């Protein structure tokens with residue numbers, strides 16, 4: 001990725017890509033490790049700070065490269081430790097990143113696209129439509145920004161960010177190369193050193209890309225199921241018409257089998273009152289997932305204006321969970337966190353309420369920016 005001046009943003013390059021970059025400017029490949037450490041471990045965004053890089057090379061780097069994450073629009077910290085960033089990407093749109101500390105873990109929820117083309121009926125990102133793919137620098141940039149906010153070097157122990165989930169805005173498998181590169185940087189020692197079991201890609205079911213993913217990586221996989229039969233899933237997740245349940249579950253099962261020992265699929269299921277939360281749905285789900293090595297994560301629906309859906313009662317959620325549990329499944333329910341900063345969501349989606357309010361706020365901000373530009377021109 002080069003900018004208008006033809007410079008490369010080093011933030012989005014994996015170790016191998018950075019080595020190639022150094023070679024392309026006539027430098028030694030080992031420089032990649034040094035520079036990566038400065039960027040990701042120390043959060044540095046200028047070459048001057050790289051004290052183990054000689055002056056001549058620093059000047060050369062300035063001519064050919066730069067280091068920049070997405071622009072931070074807002075950063076909020078909740079009383080319960082949840083943090084949320086709204087960042088602006090190159091297209092001018094904003095996406096969200098959420099950090100949730102829980103039970104000794106720190107999970108960062110990262111966005112892969114601005115908007116989403118897949119239009120799941122209960123998702124506010126889907127309602128916005130597709131805007132743009134994030135670059136690798138914009139995806140890893142969210143981790144970079146969050147990590148810097150803790151002011152720590154990502155040592156192997158005592159790290160603030162222990163898990164990353166690609167569960168923010170967008171469908172990660174439809175921005176494949178950039179998502180794979182950034183997940184690689186998350187896992188590389190000179191990046192963030194996060195284990196492959198703790199980097200999770202969540203998909204609504206782009207079956208052929210799940211197979212492709214299995215060829216290039218071994219991160220954890222989550223499938224957004226949301227319905228236990230094709231008729232209902234066609235309505236909730238329109239992509240199901242292209243890749244029905246049998247096709248996507250086969251692809252996920254192949255992916256998990258390839259990972260080998262003790263790995264499992266996370267099945268996400270957003271509970272919608274009166275739609276997919278009935279005992280018959282739990283029964284169908286038990287039959288459907290019988291042979292799939294999985295853990296189930298129930299996400300009570302996060303309402304947003306004009307969604308047309310409601311969150312089920314706590315009793316209905318409990319009843320659904322109990323049925324799956326009694327059938328032998330490992331089932332968790334995502335708790336809402338960070339209410340005071342509107343980071344609450346099905347734990348990790350970014351608060352859809354806030355997203356709707358936010359868009360109004362952004363329209364106002366943009367109008368103001370336009371007016372300012374008009375005045376100054």
Ligand code: SAH
Pocket residue numbers: 120122123124166167168169170171172202203204223224268269270299300301302303345346348349352
């Ligand atoms: N596009 C990917 C990843 C982002 S969405 C996917 O669909 O898997 C992350 C999760 O949040 C998905 O399971 C999604 O279905 C769920 N989700 C979306 N909107 C929601 C809402 N309003 N309430 C609860 N969960 C929601």
Ligand code: SF4
Pocket residue numbers: 116117118119120123124125126127168169170171204224
């Ligand atoms: Fe896109 Fe995921 Fe939302 Fe569906 S749930 S519209 S795939 S972001």
